[in-house]
Amino acid sequence: MKTASRIVAAASLLAFAWLGVGTVWALDAAAGRVIRIGPEREIRTLQQASRLVRDGDILEVDAGDYRRDVAVWTHDRLEFRAVGGRVRLLADGASAEGKGIWVVRGGTVSVDGFDFIGARVPDRNGAGIRFEKGVLRIRDCRFLDNENGILTASDGESALEISNSEFARNGFGDGQSHNLYVGAIARLTVTGSYFHHARVGHLLKSRARESRILYNRLTDEIGGTASYELEFPNGGVAYVIGNLIQQSSTTENPHIIAYGAEGYRGENNHLYLANNTLVDGRTQGGVFLRLAPGTRSVLAINNILVGNGSLESAGPGTYRNNFNAGWEGFERAARDDYRLAADSPLRFKGVEPPQVGRLSLRPEQQYVHPRSSRPLRVERLSPGAFQVDG
Incomplete structure (x- = not known):
């Protein structure tokens, strides 16, 4: 008991440690150092923190606006947490390495509660985050008015995970920059996120070997000028499940989902x-799915198509239980509420989808x-992204 008491006492004494630069570092016994950043603290900017950080640090950033506070992160096991509200990083003409607000290359990095706003650079590829290597986990973040929301390199071992985030009004306007532009990384996972109003570019473009696009809203909406809503230019294995995907009446590109348009590069090319x-x-000429010819497979099941056209017209594949529906078949389609109406004949008309490997x-x-x-627990499936409770 005395030994245990001494250990607890020693841990208490180590609750704060001085590094000799006039900065207090809090220690978290479970996770490592906690660095607190804010305008009223010893460390006032993220740029300042980037010169002091070590592997395993947790960076807690006070809510507020941080202008021209750009940084490069190269360490492993970093966690960024907004405290007391949103942390807004406004580029205001500044960039890290001429690439964006943040450049991330290293190990595993997690970011929660940050807004990345207004990145612009001379080569027109300014990103909220330029992700070059490692594993990047984004949660509850927003990427607004950048030339790219997130732009990744093509490191074949890297992974990007995005949840509960928003991407809006990103793109230079040349069609070469996008809300989210993912290079040839190993894996992309996007869940519970909202993509809208890209400037001429795509709402989401992924060259990843495997892409999981699950339970999102990708909608170009009124006045939107986005090109593709969802593109996999080099194929790969793409799981697209439970999404609302909508193109606006003002888009110049009639295609909603495109697969393989720039050629298939890998051996496994499967679209689900x-x-x-x-x-x-x-009003006319829209195309739900564009498939490039080549060695690939397509399985489309339980989808609802609002408008004229079909999925089968894209080319050979397996198409099961997909339906066309009119605007009147939903609760309030004019307000983007695409829950099935109470009198819709499509309620509970879903069929059980197959298992694909482990998914x-x-x-x-x-x-x-x-x-x-939110978690979904229904016994009887309906087609479309929104299930009927009960």
């Missing part, structure tokens, strides 16, 4: 579309606006 609601806002195509969650998702 399950329980999505696909909305064509164009079931049966939806396990459901998107909740503005940027989240």
